[in-house]
Amino acid sequence: MATIRKLRGRWQGQVRRRGMKPRCKSFDTKQEAEKWARDLEAQVDRFGAAPDTKILETTTLGQLLERYQREISPTKRGSVQEIQRIDVLRRHDLAYRTLIGLSQQDIASFRDERLQSVAPSTTVRELAILSHVLEVAIRDWGLPLGRNVVKLVRRPVIRNERSRRLAGDEEQRLLDGCDRGKIPFLKTLVILAIETGMRRGEILGLKWSDISHNRRVITLAMTKNGFGREVPLSQRAFQALSEWKDLAEIDPSTVFPMKVGALEQAWRRLLARSNVKSLRFHDLRHEGVSRLFERGLNMIEVSSISGHKELRMLKRYTHLSADDLVRRLD
Structure with missing residues (x-):
């Protein structure tokens, strides 16, 4: 059993166990001495001996x-x-x-x-x-x-779910804003994000060799969750990529020659030109995943495209249009 006593103005903890040399240590407070004694006793129970805590x-x-x-x-x-x-x-x-x-x-x-x-x-x-x-x-x-x-410490609760989707003519305003900008591939990048629900890093990391024009599929060798996946391309996304490929000076290392920081700046300028408020680039992933559901794909099919490992997380990205659901009920 541990003994806690006050000695010369400080609190001393002492632990005695059969088969081990007694250990003692002094602290400024009684609580610190009690904690040290409890931890030491727990280590003795766990390891069968008192470890050398000098390194700690x-x-x-x-x-x-x-x-x-x-x-x-x-x-x-x-x-x-x-x-x-x-x-x-x-x-x-x-x-x-x-x-x-x-x-x-x-x-x-x-x-x-x-x-x-x-x-x-x-x-x-x-x-x-x-x-x-x-x-x-x-x-x-x-x-x-x-x-x-x-x-042993409780983690803060994260409440960062967003339900922001493109409304009214916002999509067209964004695409028109891309046409008025100076980045020739920005429109293709935005269309690809909306049509596939791919992450920003996945899009910026694309190489032309990742795109199979015969199969109309993008192959991602490694993604955020540690697994690769194949992303099918809609006709609209495939056409946008094909048109950019015809215009671009082909660099096999990248489809979109842009870093994350540059995209963030370009996105802010695009929102200003398009007069679109409170829209993050990541919201296009929400939009893309929700549209996949609205097209009739089931949870497993959508997760194979979006790359979500947990269906619970996939639900956070899904905000279906009530109007579209009403039409499907007719």
Whole structure:
């Protein structure tokens, strides 16, 4: 059993177990001493012995983040974004906490503070990184952490579902705005997004070799969810791509020579020219998926085109037109 006592102005925790050398440590508060004793007893119960926790007393969360950023992040498909997020985490006060003192309350305070300045979705991603860092430290790096404290903290609820679809003549205004712009392939890019429901990154990453003109199919070797898929092209999408191919100086490395940042700027200018309000480029994916349902495709068929692994997530992207549903009921 653990003993907690006040000694010379500080709180000392002491753990005695048969077959192991007694361990004791002093803390500023009684709560810290009790937590240390509980964690140590849990480790003894789990491993059959008390691990050497000195490394936890000298290692900070920031040092773990730096090692993870250097060794683990570069192996991931989203390495650039994750490295940027870890840079933010390493600048936070939480990064200076030693692992021996890192508590559930520290993580909860970090969560609440971040929610004051960033969206819940950003906070959830940051918590996911912290959780995986600790998990790797325990499983792969052999650090004697008794538990992953991030898993004990409630995650913020994300409510970012959007039901924005193209209304009235907005689609035609967008296409007319593309014609008045200076980017010759922007109209093709917008049509492809509407007709296929493909993600922005998938569209910008397209190569001409990915498009089978005989089959009228786009083959995506790797996508966001880690799997490849084939996307059938409507006649409208296929014609738009064929017309752009005839005009373009063929570069086998890319169909649309544009980076994400450039597209974001072009999209803002297009909305201004077209007088379309509150429309994100990602909303075209909502539009495309919803139209696939309105054409009569079932859930499995649509998911094979859109690339959604979970039907629950697919439902979030689906906003069917009530008018179209009424016509189908007649």
